[in-house]
Structures are given as C-alpha cells and as structure tokens.
Amino acid sequence: MVHHILLNFKVVFLVVGFNFSMATILVESNISAVESKYEFCKPKNCGNGPNISYPFYVYGNETDYCGHPGFRVHCLDHTPIYKTSAADYIIQDINYERQTFRLVDLQVFTNTTCPTLQQNYSLDRSSVDFVPYHADIFFFYNCDYSVSTNYTVSSVTCNASVINRTYVALVPRDEPFDWNRTACELVVAAPVELDQWEINQTITNIDYKKKLSDGFTLKWIGFGYNCADCQSSGGLCGFEEENSVCYCPDGTHTKHCKDGKFLLLLFYLSRVFFPCYSHTIQLTTPCYL
Numbered sequence: 667m668v669h670h671i672l673l674n675f676k677v678v679f680l681v682v683g684f685n686f687s688m689a690t691i692l693v694e695s696n697i698s699a700v701e702s703k704y705e706f707c708k709p710k711n712c713g714n715g716p717n718i719s720y721p722f723y724v725y726g727n728e729t730d731y732c733g734h735p736g737f738r739v740h741c742l743d744h745t746p747i748y749k750t751s752a753a754d755y756i757i758q759d760i761n762y763e764r765q766t767f768r769l770v771d772l773q774v775f776t777n778t779t780c781p782t783l784q785q786n787y788s789l790d791r792s793s794v795d796f797v798p799y800h801a802d803i804f805f806f807y808n809c810d811y812s813v814s815t816n817y818t819v820s821s822v823t824c825n826a827s828v829i830n831r832t833y834v835a836l837v838p839r840d841e842p843f844d845w846n847r848t849a850c851e852l853v854v855a856a857p858v859e860l861d862q863w864e865i866n867q868t869i870t871n872i873d874y875k876k877k878l879s880d881g882f883t884l885k886w887i888g889f890g891y892n893c894a895d896c897q898s899s900g901g902l903c904g905f906e907e908e909n910s911v912c913y914c915p916d917g918t919h920t921k922h923c924k925d926g927k928f929l930l931l932l933f934y935l936s937r938v939f940f941p942c943y944s945h946t947i948q949l950t951t952p953c954y955l
C-alpha cells in the first residue's frame with residue numbers, strides 16, 4: 667500500500683515535471699517567435715534622416731506589424747521616403763514627442779533652381795493633418811494670358827515658353843480660392859509652411875523656392891498615445907489586426923511590458939497543479955493522469 671502510494675507520487679512528480687518542461691518549451695518557443703518581432707521592430711534608419719519607429723516603419727520583409735497603416739517608409743538611396751497616392755516626399759524630420767513630421771516633395775530636389783511640381787498632394791489618411799500656418803503654392807502652367815485670381819500672382823520666368831507663361835500664387839489654406847480656369851493648361855497646388863508673421867503675405871514677399879525646399883509639417887492624431895506606456899516599460903509599439911500592441915523581450919503584450927504576467931503565471935500554475943484539466947490549452951502535450 668505504502669509502496670503503491672509512493673509509486674503514484676513518483677508518477678505524479680514525473681508527470682508534473684514533464685508538463686512543466688513542456689510548458690517551458692511552449693512558452694520559450696512563443697518567446698522566440700515574438701522576440702523576433704521585438705528584434706524586427708527596433709528603430710531603423712535609412713542611412714540619412716531621422717530614426718524610424720512607431721507609428722512609422724521601414725517597408726520590407728513583411729514587418730507591417732511594426733507600424734501603423736499609412737506610415738510606411740521606403741528607403742531610397744539611403745533617404746527615407748513617404749509615398750502618397752499623388753507624390754513621393756523625403757522625410758526630413760520626425761518629432762515623436764509632438765507627433766509631427768516634415769516632408770519635402772522629391773520633385774523639388776530634381777530641379778532646385780526651377781522647382782515645378784506636377785502633382786497635387788493628397789494626404790490619403792484621416793490620421794494626419796497639417797499644423798497651423800500652412801499655405802499652398804499654386805502653380806499655373808502654360809497660361810496663354812495672365813490668370814485672373816484675387817490673390818497676387820507672380821510670373822515664373824524659368825518655366826516660361828516662348829508664347830505661354832507660368833505663374834505662382836500663395837494661397838492660405840482653407841481660404842476660398844477661384845481662378846480663370848480656361849487660361850492655363852495645368853494647375854497644381856503644393857503645401858508649404860509659413861512663419862506666423864507670414865500668414866498675410868503674398869507670393870511677392872516670400873521666397874517660394876525656399877519654402878518648397880523647407881517643406882511642410884504634418885501631425886498625426888488619433889492613436890499612439892499608449893505608445894509611451896509601452897516604450898517606458900522597455901517595449902516597442904506595433905499594430906496587429908486593427909489593434910496596437912506592445913512587443914517586449916518576453917513576448918507580445920497589449921499595452922505595456924508589465925501586463926499579461928498574471929495570465930502567464932496562471933498558465934504555469936494550471937499546468938503544474940492540473941496537468942489534465944489544462945489539457946485543452948495545448949493539445950499536443952500528452953496527458954498521462
């Protein structure tokens with residue numbers, strides 16, 4: 667009888683030990699899978715420009731979970747590029763604390779002495795917006811007579827053809843604006859940023875080429891607020907299936923690296939004390955009791 671109980675105890679001990687080691691292996695294999703997400707999502711740099719981290723992420727190797735949709739960054743010739751449906755922009759700067767980033771149209775750099783943009787911009791996402799004091803530089807190309815608007819226009823001599831002319835105007839954003847639509851072949855608007863004192867200026871008082879190469883600032887809104895919690899706990903923010911997540915050295919958490927520990931402990935304890943009842947958790951683990 668005593669022998670029997672002792673044998674049983676041995677079996678229980680063995681099974682508990684076995685289950686424990688299986689649980690350890692299970693948890694460890696989970697960790698290596700998410701540890702690679704933690705590794706993959708570490709801040710990156712294209713070579714030039716700012717460090718790229720959440721909500722931005724560098725495109726490549728299916729690491730879309732490292733950032734937010736619409737914040738994909740392409741590294742082109744060691745330069746971070748932000749693509750929209752209308753145009754490609756160089757990311758000059760990202761301020762993660764203020765949640766702003768500054769963009770310059772790639773086309774501006776193709777001809778800095780005579781920047782002539784060919785595409786309107788489009789922000790594509792409702793999660794980004796302009797910061798205050800932004801304006802548009804309007805280009806009026808190939809006009810056969812002076813375009814009539816209630817904003818001052820200036821002639822761009824470097825883009826003029828023998829017959830037709832090109833004009834530019836500075837138009838504060840969100841101001842109603844109309845022009846003689848039959849006068850010109852192509853009209854393109856490019857966002858720029860003004861200093862506060864410049865908001866009532868006209869195109870004749872500002873250096874529009876410099877404004878274009880200085881670029882404009884966008885802010886992102888509506889998400890990323892939990893990211894500080896995640897980061898201060900040693901994690902890296904990510905985005906999976908419409909939810910923000912926190913990648914930590916020990917796995918994926920919902921908000922920060924300290925949450926979810928209780929569940930993990932519960933899981934361990936259930937494996938140790940109720941190896942068979944917790945059987946459904948991991949079907950590949952055999953249950954001998």
Ligand SMILES: *[C@@H]1O[C@H](CO)[C@@H](O)[C@H](O)[C@H]1NC(C)=O
Binds near residue numbers: 709711717
């Ligand atoms: C990028 O991050 C590295 C490491 O944290 C830091 O040394 C470097 O100054 C950062 N670069 C920029 C442009 O912020």
Ligand SMILES: *[C@@H]1O[C@H](CO)[C@@H](O)[C@H](O)[C@H]1NC(C)=O
Binds near residue numbers: 724725726727
């Ligand atoms: C993609 O993976 C390859 C091979 O692992 C690596 O050399 C490359 O740097 C990765 N690219 C990015 C953008 O992470």
Ligand SMILES: *[C@@H]1O[C@H](CO)[C@@H](O)[C@H](O)[C@H]1NC(C)=O
Binds near residue numbers: 777779780782824825
């Ligand atoms: C810039 O554009 C102007 C007008 O379109 C052209 O005359 C000039 O050659 C261009 N310069 C360069 C470096 O492409």
Ligand SMILES: *[C@@H]1O[C@H](CO)[C@@H](O)[C@H](O)[C@H]1NC(C)=O
Binds near residue numbers: 824
């Ligand atoms: C002026 O710029 C526009 C837009 O880039 C271009 O289509 C046009 O050919 C240019 N005209 C001249 C004369 O350079």
Ligand SMILES: *[C@@H]1O[C@H](CO)[C@@H](O)[C@H](O)[C@H]1NC(C)=O
Binds near residue numbers: 816817842844
């Ligand atoms: C320009 O004209 C529009 C109407 O077409 C008007 O709403 C707007 O206030 C005018 N702007 C200026 C600066 O006169």
Ligand SMILES: *[C@@H]1O[C@H](CO)[C@@H](O)[C@H](O)[C@H]1NC(C)=O
Binds near residue numbers: 847848849
């Ligand atoms: C635009 O120019 C055409 C040709 O000169 C003229 O007939 C028309 O009235 C103008 N429209 C406006 C809104 O200025």
Ligand SMILES: *[C@@H]1O[C@H](CO)[C@@H](O)[C@H](O)[C@H]1NC(C)=O
Binds near residue numbers: 808
């Ligand atoms: C001048 O502009 C008019 C109106 O935009 C256009 O129809 C015409 O082809 C242009 N002429 C030249 C030589 O570009």
Ligand SMILES: *[C@@H]1O[C@H](CO)[C@@H](O)[C@H](O)[C@H]1NC(C)=O
Binds near residue numbers: 784785786853
């Ligand atoms: C750019 O936007 C203006 C309206 O803001 C529009 O009239 C013009 O046709 C657009 N140009 C292009 C090239 O899409």
Ligand SMILES: *[C@@H]1O[C@H](CO)[C@@H](O)[C@H](O)[C@H]1NC(C)=O
Binds near residue numbers: 862866
């Ligand atoms: C710009 O013009 C508006 C209306 O004319 C005026 O109320 C405002 O004070 C001006 N702002 C600056 C910075 O000059």
